Amino acid sequence: MKRITIDHSLKVPLYFQLKEGIRRAIVRGQLNAGERFPSETELIRDYGLSYPTVTRALRELAQEGYLHRQWGKGTFVADFRGQAKARTMPVLPRQTIGLLSEFGADFLSDNVTIVEILNGMLAQSQKMGHEIVIIPQTCFKDSFDSVTGLCDGYGACILLGSGIWRNRLAREYFTANGKPFVIVCCELNDPSAFVINIREEQAPTMAVEHLRGKGHERIAFVTGDGNWGSSLQYRGFCAAMGMELAKRHTLVLGDPRDAAVQERAAAVLREVSALYVADPMTASRMLDVLKRLGLRVPGDISMVSFDNVSGCASLSPPVTSIAYPRHAMGAQAIEVLMAQLESRDDIPRTTTIELALIERESVGPCARSQGCHRLTKGAGRVRRKPQRR
Numbered sequence: 001m002k003r004i005t006i007d008h009s010l011k012v013p014l015y016f017q018l019k020e021g022i023r024r025a026i027v028r029g030q031l032n033a034g035e036r037f038p039s040e041t042e043l044i045r046d047y048g049l050s051y052p053t054v055t056r057a058l059r060e061l062a063q064e065g066y067l068h069r070q071w072g073k074g075t076f077v078a079d080f081r082g083q084a085k086a087r088t089m090p091v092l093p094r095q096t097i098g099l100l101s102e103f104g105a106d107f108l109s110d111n112v113t114i115v116e117i118l119n120g121m122l123a124q125s126q127k128m129g130h131e132i133v134i135i136p137q138t139c140f141k142d143s144f145d146s147v148t149g150l151c152d153g154y155g156a157c158i159l160l161g162s163g164i165w166r167n168r169l170a171r172e173y174f175t176a177n178g179k180p181f182v183i184v185c186c187e188l189n190d191p192s193a194f195v196i197n198i199r200e201e202q203a204p205t206m207a208v209e210h211l212r213g214k215g216h217e218r219i220a221f222v223t224g225d226g227n228w229g230s231s232l233q234y235r236g237f238c239a240a241m242g243m244e245l246a247k248r249h250t251l252v253l254g255d256p257r258d259a260a261v262q263e264r265a266a267a268v269l270r271e272v273s274a275l276y277v278a279d280p281m282t283a284s285r286m287l288d289v290l291k292r293l294g295l296r297v298p299g300d301i302s303m304v305s306f307d308n309v310s311g312c313a314s315l316s317p318p319v320t321s322i323a324y325p326r327h328a329m330g331a332q333a334i335e336v337l338m339a340q341l342e343s344r345d346d347i348p349r350t351t352t353i354e355l356a357l358i359e360r361e362s363v364g365p366c367a368r369s370q371g372c373h374r375l376t377k378g379a380g381r382v383r384r385k386p387q388r389r
Contacts, residue, residue, distance in 0.1 A: 006047055009256065009288055013314045014049055019057035026066050026077055033079035037067060097121075097337065098154035100164055114160070117184060120330025121158075127331075128338060156180040156337045162188040180340035182333045186232060194340070195350045196332045200306075201236030203322040206357050207276045207304040208240040210320070215366035216274040216302060220249040224282035233278050233306060256288035265289045273366050274302040280312050283319050298364030308358050318360035325353045 004021030006014060025031050038046070043054045058075060061067045068078040099118075151157055151173060162185040164170045174181050175192070182194040187201070204221070211219055221237045238246040251268045254261045265286075277283040283305035287297065295301050297317055305312060308323035332351050339347045 004047070006049070015053045015056045015060075016314060018043070018047065018049065018054065019060055022057065022061055023064075023066055031077045033077055035077045037075040037077055039074060096154050098151060098157045099160060100151070100157055101160035116326035117160075117330035117333075120327035120332075121334045122330075123327070124331035124334040125338075128334070151177075151179065154179075156341060157182075158333055158337070159183045159185075161185050165190070165193055180337050182336045182340075184329050184333050189350065191349050193349065194336050194347065196329050196336065196353065197350065198325065198329070198353050198355060200232040200355075201239070203306045203355055204233050204237035204276055205240045206322055206355060207306075208237070210304060210357055210359075211274045211276075211302060211363065214274075214302065214363055217366075218245075218249065218272040219274045219276055220251055220268050220272040221246060221278070222251045222253055222275050222282060222286055223278040224253055224285070237276060253282055253285055253289070256285050256292060262289055262292055266293060269293070269295065269301065272301075274363070275304070277303060277305040277319075280305055280307055280315075280319075280321075283312070284315060287315060287319075297362050302363040302366070304357075304363060312358075313360065315362075317362050319362040320360045321358045323356045323358050325355065328353045 004018060004025070006017050006021075008014070022031075031037070040051065040054045040058065043049065043058075044051060047054075058067060058069075062069050062075075062078075065078055068076045070076065101114075157174070157179060159165055159170075159181060162183060165174075165183050165188070173179075182196060184196045186198055188195050188197055208219060219241060221234060221241075223234070234246070234250075241249070249268060249272055251265060253265070256262070269290075275286065277286055283303065286303065290297060290301060297303055304320045304322065306322045306324070308321035312319045312321045332353060336347055336351065
């Protein structure tokens with residue numbers, strides 16, 4: 001197993017970093033089923049972690065079926081793929097569902113978005129009295145024959161993202177063959193397809209309304225380097241705040257330890273009292289930057305993040321989030337597929353799953369000094385100082 005990266009500077013709990021690193025190694029095949037896994041003592045020694053941290057990570061992995069613990073013998077890698085196959089059967093005789101994506105196999109098996117969507121699909125199928133086999137596939141659509149060869153083996157297909165549907169070859173295949181399918185994506189308006197989507201650009205509007213309800217009027221948009229998913233959110237933020245203010249109060253965040261990053265952040269923070277952050281990882285980094293600048297959340301600055309993954313509740317402080325309803329999207333996708341398989345004609349072409357705001361401890365009322373302050377260096381750190389009037 002490759003060494004797992006544990007970053008003590010992040011606000012993500014250490015047990016969660018260790019757990020996710022081990023889970024990724026198992027899913028990617030770096031650890032084989034039946035292989036003996038290092039003991040708690042070995043992990044504590046190798047990673048410098050505490051006993052409670054290591055035992056919690058291993059306990060949760062065992063509960064989720066990734067590890068198998070035998071009393072007196074040790075911990076072993078479980079055959080989680082075989083267990084999943086043993087628990088499933090086709091929706092109809094000899095029928096399976098293909099989960100098609102342009103992303104690579106590692107993304108399909110490792111990304112939290114895909115895992116939660118799959119969990120929603122499985123839960124909904126069981127609720128409806130079915131058990132299903134879902135086979136993730138990467139679809140690059142080199143030719144019509146390649147699309148046909150890939151999709152013909154499935155009784156129904158779920159297209160992950162709108163990219164495949166926008167490809168002429170794939171669209172021709174699905175419309176010509178009459179194969180049941182549904183597209184799960186962020187935003188797509190196409191009356192010729194069955195679509196499960198969300199309005200991601202509504203997330204900043206919800207966050208801004210929530211922050212304004214607490215008295216915040218000066219709000220910055222924070223995104224990470226290379227965050228391709230934030231463009232829709234930025235568009236929504238511009239609509240909520242106005243283009244001029246949005247451009248002025250936008251921060252692209254890099255390494256929190258970089259002095260230049262801290263300086264850029266300080267320049268934005270001098271003018272705002274609250275932050276909207278495009279994703280949880282950037283939220284964790286932003287909390288680190290704020291700590292290095294000597295600012296408290298929510299005492300000095302308030303924060304809302306998009307995408308309510310499990311880590312948001314474990315940050316310090318727990319971050320108010322706009323929940324990305326992945327589980328509900330997966331559940332609705334199965335419901336639409338089942339309706340097509342049953343030849344029902346009452347199926348809506350487009351289903352939009354509503355976002356939800358999860359309140360935690362990172363938002364407070366706007367103090368009079370907020371949004372009107374300066375950051376000054378002193379005593380070995382950067383601290384906040386109210387501006388005299």
